[in-house]
Amino acid sequence: MKIYNTLTRSKEEFIPLEPGKVKIYACGPTVYNFIHIGNARPICVFDTLRRYFEYRGYDVTFVQNFTDIDDKLINKANEEGITVKEVAQRYIGEYLTDTQGLGIRPADIHPRATDNIDTIIEMVQSLEEKGYAYAVNGSVYFRSRKFKEYGKLSHQPLEDLESGARIDVSDVKEDALDFVLWKAAKPGEPSWTSPWGEGRPGWHIECSAMIRKHLGETIDIHCGGQDLIFPHHENEIAQSECCTGVEYVRYWMHNGYINVDNRKMSKSLNNFFTTRDVANQYGYEPIKFMMLQAHYRSPINYSIEVIEQCQAALDRLNNCRDNLDFALKNACDTATDGEDAFKQGIDARVGQFVEAMDDDLNTADGIASLFEMARDINTFMAETRSKDAVSYAISRFDELCGVLGLLYNRKTEDLDSEVEALIEQRQVARKAKDFALSDKIRDQLTEMGIVLKDTPQGVQWSRK
RNA sequence: GGCGCCAUAGCCAAGCGGUAAGGCAGAGGUCUGCAAAACCUUUAUCCCCCGGUCCGAUUCCGGGUGGCGCCUCCA
Numbered sequence: 001m002k003i004y005n006t007l008t009r010s011k012e013e014f015i016p017l018e019p020g021k022v023k024i025y026a027c028g029p030t031v032y033n034f035i036h037i038g039n040a041r042p043i044c045v046f047d048t049l050r051r052y053f054e055y056r057g058y059d060v061t062f063v064q065n066f067t068d069i070d071d072k073l074i075n076k077a078n079e080e081g082i083t084v085k086e087v088a089q090r091y092i093g094e095y096l097t098d099t100q101g102l103g104i105r106p107a108d109i110h111p112r113a114t115d116n117i118d119t120i121i122e123m124v125q126s127l128e129e130k131g132y133a134y135a136v137n138g139s140v141y142f143r144s145r146k147f148k149e150y151g152k153l154s155h156q157p158l159e160d161l162e163s164g165a166r167i168d169v170s171d172v173k174e175d176a177l178d179f180v181l182w183k184a185a186k187p188g189e190p191s192w193t194s195p196w197g198e199g200r201p202g203w204h205i206e207c208s209a210m211i212r213k214h215l216g217e218t219i220d221i222h223c224g225g226q227d228l229i230f231p232h233h234e235n236e237i238a239q240s241e242c243c244t245g246v247e248y249v250r251y252w253m254h255n256g257y258i259n260v261d262n263r264k265m266s267k268s269l270n271n272f273f274t275t276r277d278v279a280n281q282y283g284y285e286p287i288k289f290m291m292l293q294a295h296y297r298s299p300i301n302y303s304i305e306v307i308e309q310c311q312a313a314l315d316r317l318n319n320c321r322d323n324l325d326f327a328l329k330n331a332c333d334t335a336t337d338g339e340d341a342f343k344q345g346i347d348a349r350v351g352q353f354v355e356a357m358d359d360d361l362n363t364a365d366g367i368a369s370l371f372e373m374a375r376d377i378n379t380f381m382a383e384t385r386s387k388d389a390v391s392y393a394i395s396r397f398d399e400l401c402g403v404l405g406l407l408y409n410r411k412t413e414d415l416d417s418e419v420e421a422l423i424e425q426r427q428v429a430r431k432a433k434d435f436a437l438s439d440k441i442r443d444q445l446t447e448m449g450i451v452l453k454d455t456p457q458g459v460q461w462s463r464k
Numbered sequence: 465g466g467c468g469c470c471a472u473a474g475c476c477a478a479g480c481g482g483u484a485a486g487g488c489a490g491a492g493g494u495c496u497g498c499a500a501a502a503c504c505u506u507u508a509u510c511c512c513c514c515g516g517u518c519c520g521a522u523u524c525c526g527g528g529u530g531g532c533g534c535c536u537c538c539a
Contacts, residue, residue: 027539039538157467160467257539258539263533267537290476293478305488306475322502364477371487375504438497451501453501454497455502456496
């Protein structure tokens with residue numbers, strides 16, 4: 001499998017640290033608000049990455065943090081007159097609701113910054129002892145320049161980073177490039193006791209600490225949005241590599257943005273749509289589909305039109321799956337003509353899928369092969385086929401949907417007897433050419449949310 | 465100023481040296497008592513423009529034009 005590594009700016013063959021195992025860390029949300037669909041992109045994409053590695057037989061450990069202490073949390077708590085902890089608790093809950101809706105599997109571990117203060121302090125202390133950090137007035141800063149490779153991820157010459165540095169050149173810092181590891185507490189803020197006095201962790205150190213604690217000194221893949229490359233990931237590398245002396249991350253993966261009117265969607269530009277709001281109107285699944293129908297590094301321009309197109313595309317996949325269920329009900333026991341060739345064709349689609357996904361997780365191409373498989377299936381299932389052939393198609397179709405994380409919300413409940421009886425009555429009426437009655441029954445079922453399709457093999461129904 | 469990214473049909477979107485995947489919408493057709501749905505087929509003489517390299521470029525190189533991002537909290 002090839003992965004585009006931000007560190008080398010090239011696609012590289014993925015070689016795990018330990019054969020058969022992959023350690024992945026994804027930067028999680030700062031839990032001070034509902035997530036917007038820009039936040040939802042890495043969540044969807046890297047969940048699929050995880051699934052794909054598992055599909056390919058890897059033993060995956062997937063860790064995603066919650067940043068639950070931060071200026072934004074503190075502000076939110078003050079605004080609402082509740083504690084920071086309550087803010088965090090609330091939005092972690094909302095986050096889990098949204099991710100569940102998106103069909104995202106929970107990470108193996110969801111560490112929280114505030115549960116890892118000890119490790120954070122240990123790391124900061126270690127950096128201080130090694131001369132990479134210095135304390136001023138109860139805060140601790142990292143000496144960026146002392147790390148020779150500072151800038152290797154963002155590929156920025158240090159001078160240019162510096163000239164780009166903003167006004168906040170607090171005089172307490174030795175150098176504008178330095179960043180904070182530990183912040184001295186201001187009155188009224190949540191704080192923890194440390195060797196430097198009461199304070200709280202800076203933003204960057206938490207990820208370094210949680211990775212070290214839960215995954216070890218070196219991990220295979222670290223992922224997140226492109227906007228995290230600098231300074232967040234750059235700083236993580238500096239802290240961790242100075243602390244441990246070994247390589248921090250082998251492969252860095254960064255997803256592109258969701259745009260609105262071609263501008264980056266962000267909370268600060270206030271042009272964002274929350275995942276919840278979009279989901280309330282269109283459902284979660286079209287959002288998921290939208291994330292996967294483009295390559296993860298390409299920008300996606302969000303619009304209502306796009307979401308509606310995704311919905312329609314998803315309908316096609318769902319119809320194919322409905323067709324398969326129906327075909328299974330009507331399946332015969334012995335093989336019909338062309339079933340071997342059909343199965344081989346299906347296998348070839350799976351092959352295409354794997355090839356696409358192996359190429360830097362090209363989900364757009366992967367989805368294309370799913371659609372081609374759907375066409376193969378629809379065509380072949382136009383006639384009655386054997387149970388064996390239908391079951392095979394179902395398992396391979398579901399296999400790809402499972403890897404992508406699509407069609408996770410299919411309703412499988414059976415009809416209740418009342419509905420079944422009505423469908424049967426309608427069929428009797430139709431045979432007797434009593435179309436007035438049959439249409440009346442159809443209308444009745446429509447009102448109950450049951451949609452009928454009359455096919456050569458019988459009546460196919462679905463819920464709308 | 466530094467460092468990057470993008471430009472493919474009405475829309476979304478892959479491909480990236482050998483002559484344009486897939487989806488939506490549109491058109492035609494099949495099925496059907498009708499309808500709906502579904503399904504099938506079809507839809508880019510060519511990939512922003514100008515040069516260059518090559519037997520051959522949407523794909524590589526150079527130069528434009530137009531968008532965007534990071535360098536500051538941000539997925």
